[in-house]
Amino acid sequence: MSTHAPAPTRREQILKEAARLFAERGFHGVGVDEIGAAVGISGPGLYRHFAGKEAMLAELLVGISGRLLTGGKKRAAEAEGGGLSPAQVLDSLIEGHIDFALDDRPLIILHDRELDRLRDTDRKLVRSLQRQYVELWVEVVRTVYPGLAEADARACVHAVFGLLNSTPHLGRPGALPGRAATAALLHRLALGAFAAARATDGASGQGGQGR
Numbered sequence: 001m002s003t004h005a006p007a008p009t010r011r012e013q014i015l016k017e018a019a020r021l022f023a024e025r026g027f028h029g030v031g032v033d034e035i036g037a038a039v040g041i042s043g044p045g046l047y048r049h050f051a052g053k054e055a056m057l058a059e060l061l062v063g064i065s066g067r068l069l070t071g072g073k074k075r076a077a078e079a080e081g082g083g084l085s086p087a088q089v090l091d092s093l094i095e096g097h098i099d100f101a102l103d104d105r106p107l108i109i110l111h112d113r114e115l116d117r118l119r120d121t122d123r124k125l126v127r128s129l130q131r132q133y134v135e136l137w138v139e140v141v142r143t144v145y146p147g148l149a150e151a152d153a154r155a156c157v158h159a160v161f162g163l164l165n166s167t168p169h170l171g172r173p174g175a176l177p178g179r180a181a182t183a184a185l186l187h188r189l190a191l192g193a194f195a196a197a198r199a200t201d202g203a204s205g206q207g208g209q210g211r
Contacts, residue, residue: 011049013039015063018056023106023168027057027114057114058122064100064107065129071096072136086143093137094160094190098183101164108165134158145198156197160190 008016017038021030032053033043050056075096079089101108115123137157142148148156164186177185 010039010041014046014049015056015060018053019060019104019106019110022057022060022114023109027053027117054117054119057110058118060107061111061115061118061126062122062129064104064111065126065133068097068100069129069133069136072133076136076140086140090140090144090194091187091191093140094164094187095183097161097164098186098190101167101186102179102183105168109168134161141194141197145194148197152197156194160193163189163193 014035018030018035021035021038030053031043032046035053035056036043036046050059072093075092076089079092084092111126115126118126134154134157137160138150138153141153141157142150145153167182167186170182
């Protein structure tokens with residue numbers, strides 16, 4: 001049986017190139033014709049797949065937020081179902097987010113720079129998916145470190161996301177160690193951040209109620 005991943009659909013090809021171009025030159029710096037040329041079709045041909053650039057941007061940002069949440073839930077369920085410890089569940093979540101941070105850097109740039117361009121409904125959906133993803137991590141972190149206040153755990157999760165999502169700013173392509181070495185480094189840094197939070201268990205006062 002073949003182990004090759006299925007070839008990307010034309011729609012997936014369009015989204016990948018749109019993300020790359022938007023990240024490199026900004027949303028308003030890229031025309032529909034340029035996105036079409038990047039995938040070998042005419043600009044007007046794109047309208048058979050998307051209503052326009054705004055629809056591409058919405059699908060990119062809503063889509064990655066949904067995939068992170070779905071992937072996180074799947075990893076947590078598989079780890080727990082396999083009898084792994086809470087620390088191993090956290091390890092699995094970290095690994096999944098590192099895969100995103102290393103393989104989808106243009107989407108990190110788009111989120112930081114272009115989220116406000118989405119319609120209110122799409123932006124609210126992105127925020128809702130992101131909150132659910134954060135709370136998934138918070139639950140696991142507090143299982144690993146039961147003395148950690150909920151607010152502190154949430155702050156730590158956001159800080160780790162900031163650390164992992166810094167990959168677009170770590171240097172030009174080729175300036176970093178290989179992918180495996182970079183992934184291992186990021187994993188150690190994330191674990192170090194959570195270990196630092198553990199050192200403050202019970203030391204942050206009694207006000208650690210959920211926000």
